[in-house]
Amino acid sequence: MTDVERVGVVGCGLMGSGIAEVCARAGRDVVVLEATGGAAAAGRERIAGSLGRAVASGRLTAAERDAVMGRISVTADPARLADRDLVVEAVAEDERVKLEVFALLDRVVERPDAVLATNTSALPVIRLAAAVSRPEQVVGLHFFNPVPVLPLVELVPSLLTGAETVRRAHAFASEVLGKEVVRARDRAGFVVNALLVPYLLAAVRMAEHGRATAEDIDRGMTLGCAHPLGPLALADLIGLDTVQAIARSLYAEYWEPSYAPPPLLARMVDAGRLGRKTGRGFHTYGARGDGAMREDEGVVATAAGPTRPAGGRRDGEQTT
Incomplete structure (x- = not known):
C-alpha cells in the first residue's frame, strides 16, 4: 500500500480542485495552495460545489460530503505544504509559471522523500525537474477532466526520475485513487x-x-x-x-x-x-x-x- 497520507495541490482551478477532491475522497489530508486569499476562497467554493452536485445526484451523502470537505484546506500560505508526502502542481499550462511553482516547492516542501508531481498536459517533465535540487523526485501525473469521474492517469517519468518515485506515484494513483495508469515517455503530449x-x-x-x-x-x-x-x-x-x-x-x-x-x-x-x-x-x-x-x-x-x-x-x- 502507498505511504502517501498528506497531499498538496498547487492551483485550485478546474483540474486542481478535482485532484484535491479525489484525494480527499480517498481519505487523504489535502492542502491546496492558491495565489491569494480570494482565489483560495473561490477554490474552496468550487470544490464544495462539485461535492454538492454529488450529494444532489445521490453519489455522496451529506455526511460524506462534510467529511471530505473537512479533509481539505485551501490556503495562500506556501509554508502549509512543508509536511506533504506528495504535491501535485496544477497551474496554468505555461512553462514559466510552472517553473516558478517548482522552484517554490523545492524551497518549502521539507520532507526529503516528497514526490513532486506535475499535471502538465504537454510540457516535457525534465524541464520542470531542472528547476529543483531533487529532480529524481519529479514525475508527471496527468489527470483527465473531470477528475472525479474519468479513470485515466498518465504516469510520465523523466530521464532523471528515480525508480522509487515512480513506484510511489503509481501506487498512489492506482491503489489509493483507483485510477487506471498508463506509462508514457517524457515526450511533449505524452500519449x-x-x-x-x-x-x-x-x-x-x-x-x-x-x-x-x-x-x-x-x-x-x-x-x-x-x-x-x-x-x-x-x-x-x-x-x-x-x-x-x-x-x-x-x-x-x-x-x-x-x-x-x-x-x-x-x-x-x-x-x-x-x-x-x-x-x-x-x-x-x-x-x-x-x-x-x-x-x-x-x-x-x-x-x-x-x-x-x-x-x-x-x-x-x-x-x-
Whole structure:
C-alpha cells in the first residue's frame, strides 16, 4: 500500500480542485495552495460545489460530503505544504509559471522523500525537474477532466526520475485513487494529447478554410463517427487557450505541421473567445459558460476525447 497520507495541490482551478477532491475522497489530508486569499476562497467554493452536485445526484451523502470537505484546506500560505508526502502542481499550462511553482516547492516542501508531481498536459517533465535540487523526485501525473469521474492517469517519468518515485506515484494513483495508469515517455503530449490535438487542430483548419461550419463539423463527427462530442465543442470545453498551449509544445518538440496552431485559433484566443469558460468559442454557451459539467451529465469530455465513465455510469472539465 502507498505511504502517501498528506497531499498538496498547487492551483485550485478546474483540474486542481478535482485532484484535491479525489484525494480527499480517498481519505487523504489535502492542502491546496492558491495565489491569494480570494482565489483560495473561490477554490474552496468550487470544490464544495462539485461535492454538492454529488450529494444532489445521490453519489455522496451529506455526511460524506462534510467529511471530505473537512479533509481539505485551501490556503495562500506556501509554508502549509512543508509536511506533504506528495504535491501535485496544477497551474496554468505555461512553462514559466510552472517553473516558478517548482522552484517554490523545492524551497518549502521539507520532507526529503516528497514526490513532486506535475499535471502538465504537454510540457516535457525534465524541464520542470531542472528547476529543483531533487529532480529524481519529479514525475508527471496527468489527470483527465473531470477528475472525479474519468479513470485515466498518465504516469510520465523523466530521464532523471528515480525508480522509487515512480513506484510511489503509481501506487498512489492506482491503489489509493483507483485510477487506471498508463506509462508514457517524457515526450511533449505524452500519449493522449499527442493523438488528440492534431485531430482538434484539423477541425479548426476545416472551419478556418470555410469547408464547413462549426456546427456541421461537430455534427459530422457525432452523427457520422458516433463521437459523443464534436471536435470543436471538445476544444471549447478544454479551453482554446489550453489547446493552443499544448499545440505549441507539440510543435516545438516535433516540428510536425499537423501540430502547428492554426491562425484562427490564435485569433480567437487573442479575442478572449476561449470556449465554455468565457461563454463563447466555436459555439456560444449560456449561464453555465464556465465549462463545468455536472456529475450526472451523460456525456463527459476529456483531453482524451469525449467518453462515458467506465461501466456506463452517468457521471459527470482546464480540462486536459
